[in-house]
Amino acid sequence: MFRFRGEQMKAFFRQWQLQSMVIPGIVWMVIFCYLPMFWLVIAFMDYSIAKPMLESPFVGLKHFEAFVSDDRFWRSIRNTLGMSSIKLILGFPIPILFALLLNEIRSLRFKRTVQTISYLPHFIAWTIFGGIALNWLGEGGVINQLMMAIGLQDREILFNSDAKYFWWITFFTDTLKETGWSAIIYIAAISGIDPGLYEAAELDGAGRWQRMWHITVQSIRPTIAILFILAVSGILGSNFEQIFMLKNNMNMKMAESLDLYIYNMGLVSGRHSFSTAVLFARSIVALGLLFMANQTSKKLTGDSIF
Amino acid sequence: MKRRTGLRSIGVFEVCNTLLMLGVCFLTLYPMWFVLINSLNAPEQALLGTVNWFPEQLSLASYSVVFNDKTMMNGFLITTLRTIIGSAAHVLFTAIIAYGLSKTTLIGRKVYMKVALVTMLFSGGLIPTFILMTKLGLYDNFWVFVIPGMYSFFNMVIFMSFFRTIPDSLEESAKVDGASDYGVLFRIVLPNSMAVIATISLFSAVYHWNDYYQGVIYIRSQDILPLQTILYKIIAENSMSFMQQQAMAQFGARLPGNSIKFASMMVATLPILLFYPFIQRYLVKGVMIGAIKG
Numbered sequence: 001m002f003r004f005r006g007e008q009m010k011a012f013f014r015q016w017q018l019q020s021m022v023i024p025g026i027v028w029m030v031i032f033c034y035l036p037m038f039w040l041v042i043a044f045m046d047y048s049i050a051k052p053m054l055e056s057p058f059v060g061l062k063h064f065e066a067f068v069s070d071d072r073f074w075r076s077i078r079n080t081l082g083m084s085s086i087k088l089i090l091g092f093p094i095p096i097l098f099a100l101l102l103n104e105i106r107s108l109r110f111k112r113t114v115q116t117i118s119y120l121p122h123f124i125a126w127t128i129f130g131g132i133a134l135n136w137l138g139e140g141g142v143i144n145q146l147m148m149a150i151g152l153q154d155r156e157i158l159f160n161s162d163a164k165y166f167w168w169i170t171f172f173t174d175t176l177k178e179t180g181w182s183a184i185i186y187i188a189a190i191s192g193i194d195p196g197l198y199e200a201a202e203l204d205g206a207g208r209w210q211r212m213w214h215i216t217v218q219s220i221r222p223t224i225a226i227l228f229i230l231a232v233s234g235i236l237g238s239n240f241e242q243i244f245m246l247k248n249n250m251n252m253k254m255a256e257s258l259d260l261y262i263y264n265m266g267l268v269s270g271r272h273s274f275s276t277a278v279l280f281a282r283s284i285v286a287l288g289l290l291f292m293a294n295q296t297s298k299k300l301t302g303d304s305i306f
Numbered sequence: 307m308k309r310r311t312g313l314r315s316i317g318v319f320e321v322c323n324t325l326l327m328l329g330v331c332f333l334t335l336y337p338m339w340f341v342l343i344n345s346l347n348a349p350e351q352a353l354l355g356t357v358n359w360f361p362e363q364l365s366l367a368s369y370s371v372v373f374n375d376k377t378m379m380n381g382f383l384i385t386t387l388r389t390i391i392g393s394a395a396h397v398l399f400t401a402i403i404a405y406g407l408s409k410t411t412l413i414g415r416k417v418y419m420k421v422a423l424v425t426m427l428f429s430g431g432l433i434p435t436f437i438l439m440t441k442l443g444l445y446d447n448f449w450v451f452v453i454p455g456m457y458s459f460f461n462m463v464i465f466m467s468f469f470r471t472i473p474d475s476l477e478e479s480a481k482v483d484g485a486s487d488y489g490v491l492f493r494i495v496l497p498n499s500m501a502v503i504a505t506i507s508l509f510s511a512v513y514h515w516n517d518y519y520q521g522v523i524y525i526r527s528q529d530i531l532p533l534q535t536i537l538y539k540i541i542a543e544n545s546m547s548f549m550q551q552q553a554m555a556q557f558g559a560r561l562p563g564n565s566i567k568f569a570s571m572m573v574a575t576l577p578i579l580l581f582y583p584f585i586q587r588y589l590v591k592g593v594m595i596g597a598i599k600g
Contacts, residue, residue, distance in 0.1 A: 012413050017487035021406030022418055025399070025457060029425050032454050036430020036438050049437060098330070101323055114327045116586055117334050123578050123589075124338070125516035127534045128571045131541040132337045135564070140355045142340070176333060184593050208319065241519055245542055259432075266433040267523065279431040 043277040056273075063277035073278065076261035079167075079254055084235040086171045092231055095179050096224060099186035100212055115187065118180025130245030133173045134160060160246065163254040170242060185227070189220040225303035233290035236282055258282060338579065345369070345568035352565035368569035378570060381533035385515060388451040388532060393510035397503055399456040404465030405491050426459040439524060450524045451514065451532070461506050464592075468502040469495060505592035508585050515578060533574050540570060 012019065043063060045056040067073045098118070105111040121129065136142040137159040147153040159165045193216065201211050217224075238257035247255040256264065258278070266275030298304040344356050348365035351357075372378050407418060430438075435454075444450040472495060480494050496503065521535030 008413070015411065015413065015487075018406050018409055018412050021402045021487070021491075022412065025403035025406075026418060026421055028399075028457055029421060031442075032438075032457075033425040033429065036434040037428055039430055039434035039437055042434070042437075049440065101326060104319070104323055105327060106320070110324075110327070114331055116583075117331045119586070119590075120582060121334055121337070123512055123516070123582065124575055125518065125534050125537075125578075127516075127518050127537045127541060128341070128575050129337070131537070131567065131571055132341060134541065135356065142356075142358065145358070176337075180330075180334065184590060188594055244519065244522070245538065248542075262432055267436060272433055272437065276431075276433045279433060283428070283431065 040276060040280055042273050043280040045273055047273045047276075049272060059273075063274045064281065066274060067278050067281075072256070073261065075253065076256050076258045080236055080238055080257040080259075082254075083167050083170050083238060083257065086167055087174065088231055088235065091171060091175055092228065094175060095182035096186055096220075098179055099183040099190060100216060102183070102187065103190050103216065104208070104212075115180070115184075119184065120180070121177045122181035124177070126241040126245050129173065129177055130242065133169065133246065137165075137169065160248065161250040163251040166246070166251045166254040169246060170239070173246070174239065174242060185223060186220055189223040190216055193219045221301065222303045225297050225301050229290070229293045229297050229304065232293040233286065235289065236286050338575075341568050341571050341575075344565055345572045347565050347568075349565050356564060368565040369573070371566050372569045372573055377528065377531075377536060378533070378573070380529060381531055381536040382573070384448070384530055385533040388448070389511050389514040392452045392455060392514040393507050395452050395456050396458070396461075396510045397507050400458060400461050400506070401465050401496065401499075401503070402491070403457065404462045405469055405495060407462070408466045408469045422459055422462065436523065445524055446526045446530075447524075448530050451520060455510075455514075461509075464502060464506065465499075468499055472498050501588075501591070505588045508588050509592055512578065512589075537570055537574050540567060 039053070042053065042056070044058055044060060045053070046059050046062075047053065047056045102111060102114060105114070138144075139156055139158060143159065144153070144156045148156070159169065197215050197219075198211055201215055206214065236258060238259050240257075240259045240263075243255055243257055243260055244263075247260065262275045262278050262282075265271050265278070294304050294306060340356075340358070343359070343361050344352065345368055346364055346366070347357055347361040347368075348363040349367050351362040351365075352368075354362075406412060407415065407422070409415075412418070429435075439445050439450055439454070444453065476494055476498070477490050480490050485493065516534060518532065518534035518538045521532045522538060525531055525535065
């Protein structure tokens with residue numbers, strides 16, 4: 001890595017204290033980040049955890065062919081894309097809307113209080129939040145009581161035992177938990193807008209909605225673009241902690257996302273090479289998605305990450 | 307005339323908007339209120355179903371079941387230990403690397419930075435990481451909570467940019483007085499970085515407190531299961547510890563007792579709820595720093 005000659009060698013040892021701060025960190029990174037990356041090669045092997053890696057036979061693309069012809073794999077792709085699309089199309093604007101409306105509150109104290117309360121659920125563990133959701137969606141739960149009270153249902157529905165509701169359950173619980181937290185970044189961007197712009201617009205006769213659209217939304221557009229790029233490129237991911245909490249045997253056919261498929265195949269069924277092949281393929285597609293989303297956003301809005 | 311309609315429409319908007327915001331607050335707080343009242347509901351009453359607004363009959367019986375449950379209390383201890391050790395190790399380790407890397411005189415700095423940057427862009431993912439942990443002997447080992455989480459690129463960058471704002475003159479005068487690099491770091495730099503240390507420790511602590519997933523994947527032994535993993539098993543897998551089953555039998559329940567579940571949830575989230583009013587501004591500050599950096 002380095003080619004030391006006399007002087008440099010001396011300089012290196014003279015700063016041994018600084019070096020001793022950094023080198024353990026580099027060693028840590030090699031062990032905990034680079035070694036797992038290296039271990040991805042087991043996607044091309046018939047790896048068994050009991051043997052040293054290099055004794056496992058190379059099998060080429062066998063595992064890649066296997067998962068491409070597995071129906072359960074395609075089902076997990078469908079579930080991941082389904083849940084991500086709902087989250088992206090319906091969920092993405094919600095924190096923006098919340099930030100815009102919160103910004104219209106005049107009383108500073110009320111605004112702060114609402115904001116502080118709104119991001120509390122972000123810090124509640126999924127075990128607890130999911131536990132509440134499971135109770136509410138179950139027999140005699142709050143949701144059933146509410147739906148029957150307003151006449152939308154005439155009998156109880158066990159929402160979490162019926163797979164067709166699962167995507168919507170993940171969407172609503174996620175919205176309830178994360179809206180306030182996701183809005184922080186927009187609220188910060190809004191607070192950076194020059195108040196003079198609003199005064200000028202008001203003098204020109206712009207109404208509330210016009211100001212909101214032409215000044216506030218236009219000013220935070222770069223922030224929106226960046227978060228949108230990240231959201232699109234993350235479309236093959238899912239909130240594992242959430243899904244793992246809410247899934248059960250009855251809703252599995254709609255609940256098994258790609259992450260959960262990898263977990264089930266790799267750690268439950270012990271097919272390490274097979275699920276590493278899925279992981280490998282997914283990282284490549286995800287990287288491609290990031291570049292594509294970035295280019296599209298650059299063309300359409302002029303804003304991009306890189 | 308025109309002006310008056312203008313004022314009135316603003317009035318309607320303000321009222322609706324305020325109501326909407328109050329609605330958001332309700333939706334946010336109600337789930338926690340729901341857990342609280344149901345945990346305080348007497349177990350006999352809880353058999354009849356959950357209550358929505360107030361307990362039918364106030365009782366701490368469920369809490370005494372939870373606090374007398376050895377599994378739960380051991381989980382509480384493990385979670386507390388991993389929260390303290392895990393966050394301290396994370397902050398210390400990451401801050402020390404960040405300090406070293408923030409020095410432009412460091413030989414090999416460019417190479418080190420590249421090595422660090424790659425860790426943010428690529429990762430091995432679940433299965434390779436799992437295999438590595440097994441090979442390192444961290445499977446079913448308490449230290450799996452601490453060691454793999456000691457460093458994060460993101461927090462390192464936050465530390466580095468904060469260290470840069472500390473005036474060089476402070477460090478130089480300490481050096482003139484004969485302090486070593488470690489002396490400068492621990493006596494000058496870190497005491498002047500308390501704001502960023504508080505923020506990162508809190509994020510790390512909240513993560514450690516709330517995480518159940520590491521416990522599900524890596525831990526088999528009962529005695530090192532974190533509280534949230536035990537809670538996961540109670541809620542999602544409907545499994546109860548022996549003590550809880552006995553307590554349930556005593557109350558004549560057929561189903562896993564809801565009020566005991568809710569009391570467990572309350573115990574597991576109480577530290578967060580209690581500290582939240584005091585720590586929330588540090589947490590928000592952390593996001594702001596992150597947003598500017600990212």
